[in-house]
Amino acid sequence: MKCREMEALLVELADGTITADDRKRAEMHVSACAACAADAVMLRGTFDALRGETAVRPPAHYFTNLLPTIRLRLERENRPWHIAAPLWLNTFLAPLTVTVMAVTVMGLFHLFEPTEEFSPLNSIVGQVSTEDIVALISADSDTFDSDGGSSGNGKILDMLPNAVNVAEKMKVEYLANEFPVQQTDVTILNDDTMLEEMDDDAVSQVLNRMNTGSTL
């Protein structure tokens, strides 16, 4: 038997797992081969040294905690990314998200906020009260007497000069800004007689056109 073929048997001879038949073959070869005899001694010595090795123990409770640790990692893998993200990342993301949302909302608000030029009435805010305008628009025909002053409380007639004043200011404002205001509307509001002859709806329409800048 060649030395190379003896290798496996020499290991088994040294670690004691060899069969009876193989032991006879191995011992016969070793007794006649100095190199293999030296290997046999070396291998036996190695196994002796290995047997003396102390098991390197893992920390206490390691195996008890291993499955829960694995389960925890699997659970984290299945979470949505923003929950599974590390704490430091969440700490950074939360304020960033709020800031981005706030900036977005403010930007949208600013984008759709009506400008002063777009709303003619805004240009004279403070010179006429909103209540006056609402009262003027919603006044019923009984209150708005045709003789121009015999109404129950005369409030609307008292308001008319103010309304005319408002219209005049609007006219100036519009012309200055080249708004497409109907001159007819300005004329109506400047003319007390025409205004007195108009019903509530007509007055409302005129004021509405003035407010929105629309045309007839």
Add this chain to the structure above:
Amino acid sequence: MTHDDELMLVERFHAGDEQAFNILTLRYQEKIYWVVRRLITDHDEADDIVQDVFIRAYHSLKSFKGESSVYTWLYRIAVNLSLNELRRKKIRKTFSLEDSSYEQHSTDDDTPEEAMERSERSIMIKTAIERLPEKQKQVFVLRYYEEMPYEEIAKIVKTSVGGLKANYFHAVKKIGEYLKHEMP
């Protein structure tokens, strides 16, 4: 646990029974740990790899067809991940051979001198194993520490039984030569 028992657990897992995975993990975690630990030597690194082994197994178990035993399959994953880690370590040239603590190698009955001597011998053996070529190290760990039959090892490392026996012989011989040279 027989092969049929393992297959039954795998089928239960396929059907959505998470407990089946837990049973398989508890059954093999210790064996897998020791294989990895013998190859990697450092506990913390071994721990990471053992966790990776079971997490990979969890995701791959759905495609496990039962052609080999779960045991062999897990060993193959463990050995492959361990060897990958060893290759990474070799590339980084950060092999640390002095990471064993005195306490880890001592036993309760040792005197401080005995414990020190035992610890030194264990470190030397560990170093000798670490110096082995990859294939020999793999075969040595599975054969010597795990007492795995050559036929089983052959399935894991995909080498003939004859080749494995030769690898084992040379591994033991190299360890012996190193110890003879280093030990007083």
